[in-house]
Amino acid sequence: MAMSPEGVIRYWSNAAHEESYIEINAGLQGHEGHSLTQALPLGCILTTTTNALYLMTPIGSGRQLSVTCRSLGTSQGMLAGIGRRMSSFMFGSSASHSNSFSQSIERVHVSDGNNVDGKMLHVLTGVHLQVWSISDDEQKILFDVNIDKIFRDYMCEVIWEDECDPVDLHTWMIDLQVNGDDVMIMAACWNLDISSTIYFVFGSLDMRGVPQSLSSFTVIKHTAIYNEGIEKKLAQYRFLFLDAALSLAYVHTSDTILCLSVSEANQEMENTFKHTNEKILGAGCCDGQAIFFTKAHGLLTITATFENDFTFDLTSLTVNESAWKDESAILSTVGPEQLLDMSMSTDDNQRIKAAFLLCMRKNIKDAQAIVDEVLPSSILPGHDCFLDRLVVSLSRQLVDDFPASDPRWAESVPKDMVSASSSLILHHQLEDKIKALQYFIAFLKTVGLWNRMHSIAADEQRVPTCRVLREHAEKLAAAVALCELHRVHSAVVDSVIKTALTKRSAVSSNSALTPQDLFYREVSKLDDIFWALVQTEQNLIQSDSVTHIDAVTFLSKANSVFEGVLRAISVFRQGPKDEFEQPTLQLQEEYVTWTACKHKTGLKTMLLAQHSLTVQHGIPECIDRHTRATLICQLVSLTEFLLTEESERVDSVKTRGGDGSERYADMVKAYEKDRYRLIQPFLQFEAYVEAAALAEKYLDFRILTQMCDDTDNREKLEHYMKLFSNKGFPQFVFNWYLSEGKQAKLMNQSMSQHRELTAFLQSHYNLSWLHQINMHDFIGAAEVLKSLGQQEESNLAKRKTFLSLAKLSALASGESEETVKQITEEVNLEQEIVLHQESLPHDVLVAEGLDTEYMPVLSPEELVDLYIGESNSAATEYDFRKALDLLVFIDKSDSETDVESLKLKIWCAVILRDSWTDMDTDDPLEKSKDTLFYKTIEHAFYDGVDIKDYLPSVQELLSCEQLGDLRHNPSFKYLVKVGYQHIQTILGID
Numbered sequence: 002m003a004m005s006p007e008g009v010i011r012y013w014s015n016a017a018h019e020e021s022y023i024e025i026n027a028g029l030q031g032h033e034g035h036s037l038t039q040a041l042p043l044g045c046i047l048t049t050t051t052n053a054l055y056l057m058t059p060i061g062s063g064r065q066l067s068v069t070c071r072s073l074g075t076s077q078g079m080l081a082g083i084g085r086r087m088s089s090f091m092f093g094s095s096a097s098h099s100n101s102f103s104q105s106i107e108r109v110h111v112s113d114g115n116n117v118d119g120k121m122l123h124v125l126t127g128v129h130l131q132v133w134s135i136s137d138d139e140q141k142i143l144f145d146v147n148i149d150k151i152f153r154d155y156m157c158e159v160i161w162e163d164e165c166d167p168v169d170l171h172t173w174m175i176d177l178q179v180n181g182d183d184v185m186i187m188a189a190c191w192n193l194d195i196s197s198t199i200y201f202v203f204g205s206l207d208m209r210g211v212p213q214s215l216s217s218f219t220v221i222k223h224t225a226i227y228n229e230g231i232e233k234k235l236a237q238y239r240f241l242f243l244d245a246a247l248s249l250a251y252v253h254t255s256d257t258i259l260c261l262s263v264s265e266a267n268q269e270m271e272n273t274f275k276h277t278n279e280k281i282l283g284a285g286c287c288d289g290q291a292i293f294f295t296k297a298h299g300l301l302t303i304t305a306t307f308e309n310d311f312t313f314d315l316t317s318l319t320v321n322e323s324a325w326k327d328e329s330a331i332l333s334t335v336g337p338e339q340l341l342d343m344s345m346s347t348d349d350n351q352r353i354k355a356a357f358l359l360c361m362r363k364n365i366k367d368a369q370a371i372v373d374e375v376l377p378s379s380i381l382p383g384h385d386c387f388l389d390r391l392v393v394s395l396s397r398q399l400v401d402d403f404p405a406s407d408p409r410w411a412e413s414v415p416k417d418m419v420s421a422s423s424s425l426i427l428h429h430q431l432e433d434k435i436k437a438l439q440y441f442i443a444f445l446k447t448v449g450l451w452n453r454m455h456s457i458a459a460d461e462q463r464v465p466t467c468r469v470l471r472e473h474a475e476k477l478a479a480a481v482a483l484c485e486l487h488r489v490h491s492a493v494v495d496s497v498i499k500t501a502l503t504k505r506s507a508v509s510s511n512s513a514l515t516p517q518d519l520f521y522r523e524v525s526k527l528d529d530i531f532w533a534l535v536q537t538e539q540n541l542i543q544s545d546s547v548t549h550i551d552a553v554t555f556l557s558k559a560n561s562v563f564e565g566v567l568r569a570i571s572v573f574r575q576g577p578k579d580e581f582e583q584p585t586l587q588l589q590e591e592y593v594t595w596t597a598c599k600h601k602t603g604l605k606t607m608l609l610a611q612h613s614l615t616v617q618h619g620i621p622e623c624i625d626r627h628t629r630a631t632l633i634c635q636l637v638s639l640t641e642f643l644l645t646e647e648s649e650r651v652d653s654v655k656t657r658g659g660d661g662s663e664r665y666a667d668m669v670k671a672y673e674k675d676r677y678r679l680i681q682p683f684l685q686f687e688a689y690v691e692a693a694a695l696a697e698k699y700l701d702f703r704i705l706t707q708m709c710d711d712t713d714n715r716e717k718l719e720h721y722m723k724l725f726s727n728k729g730f731p732q733f734v735f736n737w738y739l740s741e742g743k744q745a746k747l748m749n750q751s752m753s754q755h756r757e758l759t760a761f762l763q764s765h766y767n768l769s770w771l772h773q774i775n776m777h778d779f780i781g782a783a784e785v786l787k788s789l790g791q792q793e794e795s796n797l798a799k800r801k802t803f804l805s806l807a808k809l810s811a812l813a814s815g816e817s818e819e820t821v822k823q824i825t826e827e828v829n830l831e832q833e834i835v836l837h838q839e840s841l842p843h844d845v846l847v848a849e850g851l852d853t854e855y856m857p858v859l860s861p862e863e864l865v866d867l868y869i870g871e872s873n874s875a876a877t878e879y880d881f882r883k884a885l886d887l888l889v890f891i892d893k894s895d896s897e898t899d900v901e902s903l904k905l906k907i908w909c910a911v912i913l914r915d916s917w918t919d920m921d922t923d924d925p926l927e928k929s930k931d932t933l934f935y936k937t938i939e940h941a942f943y944d945g946v947d948i949k950d951y952l953p954s955v956q957e958l959l960s961c962e963q964l965g966d967l968r969h970n971p972s973f974k975y976l977v978k979v980g981y982q983h984i985q986t987i988l989g990i991d
Contacts, residue, residue: 002045002057002068006033010047012059012068027055027070040111040120043135044068052106054124056135073122073133073140112179123184125177130184132208144211148186149174152204155218156190160200165192173235178242182209183216185263187240187252191227195720197694199225199235203250203263219263223252226694228637229630241286251291251303255280258293258303349375353391360444372448382455389457389466392445399437400473400524404430409513427521428484434524435477442470442580452585460598463590471581472595475570476527482569483530484521486562493534493558500533504602528595530566531607534559535614542618549622556619557628560635563611567642570596591654591664597646605643612639616682633688637695640679644699647672673701680704684711693717700725702733710746719751731757739765748772770810779814783807783824790831794858801835804828834890837864837883848872861887865903869910878936881911885941885951905953909963911937917973925979935980948988955981 002012008029013022027034032049037057040046044058047070054073061067108125119136131145152174153167173189184206191199203219206212225231237254242263252259258281280296293301335343335358343355344367352375359368376388403410405420414420422433445451454466487494498520502508505526507519520530538559541552596604615636623629651668680701683692689708696704702725709718722731731754738747748771750758755776762769767789773782790803811824838859845867846853859867867873868884884907891900915932922928929935941951952958955978959968967973 002037002059004034004037004047008032008034010057010068010070012066014059014062014066023066023068025068025070027057029053035106036109038109038111040122040135043120043137046073046109046111046122048106048109050105052126054109056140073135107174108177110177110179121179123177123179125174125186127174130174130177130186130206146206146212148204148206148212151206151212151215152186152188152190152202155204155215156200156202159218160190160202160220161192161195165195169194173232175235175238176240178240180242182207184208185242185250187238189225189235189238193227194716196697196717196724197227197690198697199227199231201225201238201252217263221252221261221263223259223261227690228634230634239284241284241291243286243289243291251284253281253284253293257281260303344371349387350391350394353395356448357395357441357444360447361440365447368444369448372450376450376453378449378453380453382453384456384463385458386455388450388453389455392450392454392466393457393469396438396441396470396473397525399441400434400477401522402434402437403522407518409511409518412511413509427517428481431477431481431484431521431524435474435481438470438474438477452583454583455586460593460600462593464592465583465586467581467583467586468592468594473525474581475573475595476524478569478573479566480521480524480527482566483527483562486565487517490558490562493555494530494562497530497533497537497559500537501529504529504532528604528607529602531563531604531611532602534562535607535610538611538614542614550624553619553622553628553632556614557631557635560611560615560619560632560639563608564635564638567608567638571642571645591650593650594646596642597650605646608639608643612636612643612679615639616685620682620686629686633683633686633691636682637691640695641698643679644676644695647675648699676701677703684708700728702730703737705730706734706737710743715751719753722754722757726757732761735761739768744768744771748775770806774810779810780816780820780824783810783814786810787824787828787831790828797835797838797856797858798854800858801832804831804835830890834861834864834887837861837887840883841867842873842875842880844875845870845873861890862898862903865907869907876914876933878911878933878940881907881933881937882940885937901953905957905961906963908934908953908958909961912958912964912977913967917967917976918970920972920976922972922975925976926983929976929980938984948984952981952984 002010004010004027008027009024010027011022011024013019015021027047029049032051032053035048035050038046038048040056044056047055047057049055056071056073058069058071059066060069106124106126108123110123110125112121112123119134122133122135122140124131124133128147128149129145130148132143134141134143149172150167153170153172156170156172157163157165157167169192171191171193175187175189177184177186179185186204186206187201188204189199189201191197201221201223203217203221204215205217207216225234234254238252239254240250240252242250248263250261250263252261281293282296283294285292291303293303295301340355340358343351344359346352346355352371356368356371356375359365359371376391380386380388382388399421402421403414404422404425405414406423407425421437422430424430424433442451445454451467456463456465457469458464459469483494495516498516502516502519505523507523509519538552538556541547541555544552599605615632619632620629620636623632651665651672654662654665654668676699680692680695680699681704683689683695684704684707689712692704692708695701696708705721706718709715709721718734722734724730735747735758738744747758747768755772758772759769759776762772770782770785770789773779773785784807786803786807790800790807793800793803808825808828811821811828814821838856841851841864845851846856849867849872865884865887868880868887869876873880885904888900888904888907891898891903893900911934912932915934917932920928930939938948938952942948958964959974959977961968
C-alpha cells in the first residue's frame with residue numbers, strides 16, 4: 002500500500018504484478034497524509050498532518066478488491082489539540098506550554114501485544130503516549146500517559162543532578178519501539194540556561210499497566226549542538242531496537258548510523274558509521290538483522306560485533322549500477338597486448354603499472370614477480386628514494402587521470418596513460434578515481450610495497466608517503482562534494498573555476514572541453530578553488546559596481562561551498578584510520594596536512610581569509626535575520642574546521658613526546674591566540690549560543706568567562722566552573738577577574754567555589770584577607786593584613802590602612818585575649834613608626850620632595866636622618882627626641898646597622914646645633930641649660946626615660962669624630978662634663 006500527500010491510496014495485492022493495483026481516494030477533506038504504518042492483517046494505519054488516524058483495510062479479491070477507509074475516534078482530551086505548533090523555542094517555555102516541540106504525532110507503532118484478535122496501536126506525540134486496542138469490530142483507547150513529565154524528572158535528576166527545574170527544559174519525544182511488554186522511547190533534551198548541548202536519552206516503560214515511571218533510563222554519549230535548524234534535524238532521527246539481551250540499538254538519520262547499547266552496563270560501547278555521498282531512505286529489521294535502504298547501494302545489512310568496541314560489517318544486498326562498478330570496468334582501457342608490452346618495458350614506471358593491472362586482474366604471481374625485479378627487497382627504505390617517488394607519481398597520475406573514453410580528450414591523453422574511468426559523466430569519473438586509488442593501495446599492500454615506503458620531500462618538509470596517498474584520497478572526496486555543490490551553486494562555482502584555471506594557466510586547444518572538464522581532471526590541484534573563491538569575493542567587495550547585498554549573497558554561497566567541501570574532508574577523516582597507516586614507519590618530524598598549509602595560497606590561509614571576510618564584510622552588512630543566521634552558522638563550520646585541524650596538530654606533537662619542548666609551548670600559545678581570535682566575533686555579534694558551543698568544545702575559557710560576564714549570567718559561569726573544574730577553569734576565572742580589575746566579582750563567589758578561591762588566593766596575598774573576612778575568618782585576615790602592612794613600602798597611607806584594618810579584624814575575631822593582644826601589640830609598634838613619619842616637619846617634606854599623599858614608607862634609619870639632618874634647620878628638642886625614640890624600632894640583629902653608633906650620631910647632631918665656643922663658663926649650668934643638648938635630656942627625663950641608657954658615656958661623646966674640632970675645645974669639654982656630673986647627681990649615680 003502507498004499513499005500520496007493528497008490522500009490517494011494505491012494498493013497492490015501482489016507486488017510482483019506492478020500493473021495490477023487498485024486506487025481510491027481516502028477522502029482526507031483537504032488534509033495531507035503524513036505516514037502509513039503496517040497493521041496486518043487489519044491493513045494499514047494512516048496519519049495526517051492534522052493528527053487524524055484512519056484504518057485502511059483491503060477487502061475482497063480479484064476484481065472485487067477494494068480498500069475501506071475508517072476513521073479512528075480520538076479523545077478530546079489529548080489528540081484534539083496536538084496539531085498546534087509551539088513557538089516557545091523562540092520566545093521561551095512556560096508552565097502552560099511545557100514542550101517547545103510541536104504536539105503533532107511523531108510516531109505510530111503497531112504490535113501484537115496480548116490482543117489475539119486485534120492489534121495494539123501506540124501513538125507517540127510531543128507530550129503523550131496513547132495506547133489503543135484495534136480490531137475488525139472496534140477500536141478503543143486503553144490509556145494515555147504524559148510521558149513528557151516523566152522524562153523531564155529523570156533528565157533533571159540524571160543529567161543535571163537535580164540542579165535545574167524540569168519546567169526549564171526543552172524536550173523532544175523522537176521515536177518509539179515496542180519490545181514485548183515494554184516500550185522503548187528515544188527522546189532529547191536541552192537546557193538553555195546551562196549549555197547549548199542537546200542530550201539524547203532512552204527510556205523504557207512497562208506497559209502491563211498505566212506507567213507512572215520509567216523502568217530504565219540511559220543517557221547516550223551521542224550529543225548535538227543547538228542551532229536554529231535543529232528541530233528539522235531531530236525530526237530525522239529514528240532507531241531500531243534489535244537485541245533485548247544486549248540492549249543493542251541502531252540510531253540513524255539521513256546520513257548517519259550510530260550503533261550503541263542502551264543499557265548502562267555497556268554504555269561505553271558506542272561508535273558511528275558514516276558513508277560518504279550516501280543517503281539513508283529507510284530502515285527496518287528482519288530476523289534480528291538491521292536492514293537499511295540507501296540511495297547509492299540499495300539495501301544494506303549491518304552487523305555489530307563486540308570486541309574492544311563496536312565494529313560494522315556492511316553487506317550490499319542490491320547493487321545500484323550507477324554507483325558501484327566491478328574492477329573490470331575500471332582501468333579497462335589497457336588490452337592484453339598493451340599490458341604485455343608494459344610488463345616488458347625498460348621503463349620501471351611502466352612495469353609497475355603493468356604489475357598493478359595484473360594484480361587487478363587477479364594475476365598476483367606475475368605482478369609480484371615484476372615488483373621483485375624492479376624493486377627488490379634488498380633496497381632499503383629511505384627518505385625520497387625511488388620507491389616513494391614512484392608510488393607518489395603513480396598515485397597522482399590516477400587522481401589526475403584523463404577520461405580516455407571521452408573523445409574530446411583524445412588529443413590530450415598520453416600514449417602510456419592508464420585510464421581509471423570509462424565513464425563520460427564527470428561525477429562518475431571522480432567516483433571511479435576513488436575506486437582506482439583504493440585498488441592501488443590494495444596493490445601496494447598485496448605485493449609488499451606498503452611497509453617499505455618511507456617519505457618524500459614536499460612543501461619543505463618530510464612527508465610520509467602514506468600521508469601523500471591519504472591526501473590524494475581526501476582531495477578526491479572533496480572533489481566529489483564540490484561536484485555535487487556545483488549543481489546547487491552553479492553560477493558561483495562556474496565563475497571561480499574560470500579564475501582557478503587562469504591561475505593554473507590551463508588552456509585546451511579543444512573548444513568542446515568545458516572549464517569544468519579541465520578543472521575536475523586535475524584533482525591534485527583541487528585547493529585552487531578556495532583561492533579562487535576568496536579572490537573573487539575580494540574583487541566583488543572592492544568593486545563600486547556591485548551592491549553590498551549582491552556581495553553578501555555571493556559570500557554566503559561561497560561559504561556554502563567551503564562548508565560542503567570541508568564537511569566531506571572531515572567525514573573522510575572520521576572513517577577507518579588504519580587504511581592509510583603504516584605501523585612500521587616512525588617519523589619524529591611534525592607533519593602539516595594540505596588543509597593546514599599557511600603559504601600564500603594554502604588552504605588554511607584561504608580559510609582564515611574567508612573567516613575574516615565573513616566577519617568584516619558579511620555579517621555586519623546583513624539586512625535580514627535569515628541571511629545573518631545563515632552566515633553565523635557557516636562561520637561556525639569554518640571555525641570548527643580550523644580549530645579541529647590546529648588542535649589535532651598540537652595533540653600530535655604532544656603524543657610524540659614533545660610536550661616539554663619549546664616548539665610545543667609556542668604551538669600551544671599560537672593555538673590559544675588563534676582560538677580566541679576565531680571565536681571572539683561570535684561574542685561581538687551576540688551569537689552567544691554558537692560562541693558557547695565552540696568555546697565548550699575547544700576549551701576556550703577566556704571566551705566562556707567573557708561571555709558570562711558580558712551577559713551577567715552567574716549561573717552559567719557556576720555551571721562551567723563545575724563542568725571544567727578538573728581543567729583549571731575556576732583558577733582561570735579568578736585570574737581573569739584580576740587582570741580585568743574586577744576584584745569585587747572575584748570576591749563575590751558562591752559557597753561552592755570558596756575552597757578553590759581560598760587555594761587561589763594563597764598566591765595572591767594582597768587579596769586573601771578580603772575572602773577571609775567574607776568567610777568570617779577575622780583572625781586570619783588580621784594576620785594577613787598585618788603582614789601586608791609590614792611589607793608595604795611604596796605608600797605610607799596604604800601601610801597605615803592595612804595596619805588599622807589588621808587591628809580591627811583582630812578585635813572583631815572573638816579569639817582569646819592572648820591571641821588578640823599579641824597581634825595588636827605588633828600592630829601598635831608598626832603604627833608608632835607610621836606616626837613618626839607622619840610627624841615629620843613640613844619644611845623637611847618640602848626640602849626632600851616628599852608628597853604627603855603618595856609618600857613612600859621610610860625606614861627608622863631614614864627617619865632619623867631626616868629629623869636630625871640639615872633639611873630640618875628649625876629642629877627642636879622634640880625632633881631630636883623623636884629621632885632617639887626611633888632607635889627602639891631598629892633591628893639590633895642586623896649586622897649592617899649599629900644602633901649605638903646611630904645614637905651617638907644623634908647626640909652629636911644635637912650638640913652641633915648650638916655654639917659652644919662662645920659660651921661663658923662662669924656659670925656653666927645656667928649657661929648650658931638653654932642648649933638643645935640639655936633641653937633634649939630634660940624632655941626625656943620628665944617623660945620618665947631612663948637617662949642612664951639614653952645618653953652615651955661622656956668619654957664616647959667627647960671622642961666622637963663627628964664633633965670635629967669641637968671635641969678638642971676645653972670650654973666645650975668643661976661644659977659637657979659639668980652637665981654630665983649634674984645629671985648624675987640628680988639621678989643619684991656614682
